[in-house]
Amino acid sequence: MTDLAFPALAPTTLPIAGSTSRFPVARVFCIGRNYRWAPDEAPPRDMPAWFMKPASAVWPAEGALPYPADTADFCHEIELVVAIGRGGSDIAPADVEAQYVWGYAAGLDLTRRDLQQQAKRAGGPWEPAKAFDHSAPCTPIVPVANCGHPQEAAIWLSVNGVERQRADVSGLLWPVAELVAMLSRSVALAPGDLIYTGTPAGVGPLAPGDVVSAGVAGIGELTMTVANTHPG
Numbered sequence: 001m002t003d004l005a006f007p008a009l010a011p012t013t014l015p016i017a018g019s020t021s022r023f024p025v026a027r028v029f030c031i032g033r034n035y036r037w038a039p040d041e042a043p044p045r046d047m048p049a050w051f052m053k054p055a056s057a058v059w060p061a062e063g064a065l066p067y068p069a070d071t072a073d074f075c076h077e078i079e080l081v082v083a084i085g086r087g088g089s090d091i092a093p094a095d096v097e098a099q100y101v102w103g104y105a106a107g108l109d110l111t112r113r114d115l116q117q118q119a120k121r122a123g124g125p126w127e128p129a130k131a132f133d134h135s136a137p138c139t140p141i142v143p144v145a146n147c148g149h150p151q152e153a154a155i156w157l158s159v160n161g162v163e164r165q166r167a168d169v170s171g172l173l174w175p176v177a178e179l180v181a182m183l184s185r186s187v188a189l190a191p192g193d194l195i196y197t198g199t200p201a202g203v204g205p206l207a208p209g210d211v212v213s214a215g216v217a218g219i220g221e222l223t224m225t226v227a228n229t230h231p232g
């Protein structure tokens with residue numbers, strides 16, 4: 001048995017819809033622009049930008065949503081989340097859904113937008129903007145056996161009852177099969193990886209006290225209240 005100098009962190013896990021088992025989270029990949037935000041936007045030819053969050057940023061999407069430190073522009077992005085169940089690299093698009101996708105969820109790619117704009121200007125890394133604590137709340141993982149592979153499903157987000165984001169996952173510029181295949185050509189995927197597939201138009205700021213409701217139809221819904229954890 002390995003003699004660890006101190007106890008290793010417990011793995012991050014998410015509930016599985018309709019089960020007492022839990023989904024062990026390996027890593028979190030987030031895809032940049034992957035919906036048309038403007039009607040005349042040109043279709044993509046290359047892999048969209050991608051970045052990562054630590055598994056420790058993932059947590060069940062319910063209750064209070066902590067307003068993070070170091071920002072005055074804390075923004076919501078609702079996304080369809082793909083849960084990978086089998087690892088691989090150079091995966092063929094035709095094999096992705098049947099062999100590699102374990103399930104789906106709805107998640108928020110929470111963003112410190114002011115830090116992201118600074119990073120873009122400076123050519124610096126995105127981690128301060130994206131990889132902070134509690135930055136990736138996620139609904140329970142729905143096994144493919146229960147939800148299939150959503151080709152058409154509404155994706156939306158509202159704040160205090162006012163709709164901010166609404167689209168359909170059929171609008172993904174790179175659909176799940178192509179997206180996972182492309183990512184697997186860049187890095188070997190592992191069981192437990194989550195892929196946040198990008199957010200539709202309408203991203204915007206959150207303030208303490210805001211009630212966020214969001215989801216992907218047939219996959220998962222969340223309601224959370226932004227907590228004022230950093231007064232002043």
Ligand code: MN
Binds near residue numbers: 109196199
């Ligand atoms: Mn995003």
